[in-house]
Amino acid sequence: MTINDHVTARFEGVSKDYGHRSALGVTDLVLRPGIVGLLGPNGAGKTTMLRLLASTLPPTTGRITVAGHEVTGTHAERTAARRAIGYLPQEVTFPRGMTAFGFLDYVAVLKEWNATDTRHREVQRVLGLVHLAERATTKVARLSGGQRRRLAVAQALMGDPRLVILDEPTTGLDPEQRASLRGILSGLLGTVLLATHQTEDVSALCDRVLVIDAGVLRFDGTVVELVETAVGRVHVAPAALPGALTSWRTGTGSIRSVGGRPGADATPVEPSVEDAYLLLRGEPTTQGVVS
Known part of the structure; x- marks a missing residue:
């Protein structure tokens, strides 16, 4: 068995332009089984990358x-x-008047699940996965925002696809629902590409993390490797460090600074994924220290 037998998806020289604007620069990428986090600010190219991979958007150059x-x-x-x-896009439109079961059954038909009994068993299975089995006959319009989001996740999991592409799947979920979704995703055997703003989801779930900014992949490695880039660059001190990207007062009363120039009274602390992400981007946040 060669290493290529484990490749789920591949970008070779892939780019996407809209007129004279580049949404994704020339990118080479290989995805293998595991959970991959995709981090980046709004407008960085995350959704473009996902849509290219999901085949809903054609590339300007390259092979997928x-x-x-x-x-x-x-x-x-x-x-x-x-x-x-x-595929779970960032926004999902639900047909009017359908129940939760009816919506998933409709999606399954579109995916060519023609055997009714088999299709219905799969619909029940994914409803159970996202803890909506008891809501099967509830109209989608009567579901809460978090329940609708879980229903949208369910349609992406139908048939145990080899590649699951999720664009901000935890949007609208409360902490318990997010923890439950993490449990579901961690049990999948294929490849999951998870675009998110929630760095704690990346810390909790991902084997690998990609950071994209301005259409360019800035980092590709393990979560541990990303965090290691910030070692020695996050400190607590009585005051904000000069030149820090961001600083805030902690519950102990000290000031935590990401980046900046530490003085003799600054103590280095263990960085988080969020710290490493901010330092990698290297841009100050709009809010400074909270006094």
Whole structure:
């Protein structure tokens, strides 16, 4: 067995331009089984990358393959690739009047699950996965925002796809629901690409993290490797460090600074994924120290 047997998806020289604006620079990327976090500010190119991978957006240049099939190839190849993908976009539109079960059944039909009994068993399975089995006959319009988000996640998990693409899946979920979703995702056997603003989700879940900014991949490595880039660069002190990217008062009354020039009264502390992400981007936040 070669290393390529473990490749779920691949970008080769992929880019995306909108007119004269580059949304994604030329990118090479290989995804293998595991959970991959994708971090980046708004407008960085995260959603563009996900849509390219999900085949809902054509690239300007390059070649994309999923499960050995070319997303950028013939119609037959693109269809085969799509059958290996589960995709949750940032915004999901639910047809009016459908129940939770009816919505998932509708999606399953679109995915060519033609055997009714098999399709219905799968719908029940994913409803149970996201803890909505008791809401199967509830109209989607009567579900809470968090329940609708879990229903949207459920449709992406149908059929145990080899590649699950999730764009901000924890939006609208409370802490208990987010923890539950982490449990679901950690049990998947394929490849999960998770775009999120929640650095704690990356810390808790991901084997690997990508950081994208202005359409360019700035980091590709493990969570530990990302955090290691910030070692010795986060301090607590009686006052904010000069030149810090951001500083705030902690519950103990000291000031925690990310970046900056430490003095003799500054003590280095263990950095977080968020600290490393901010330092990698190297831009001050809009808010300074809270006094």
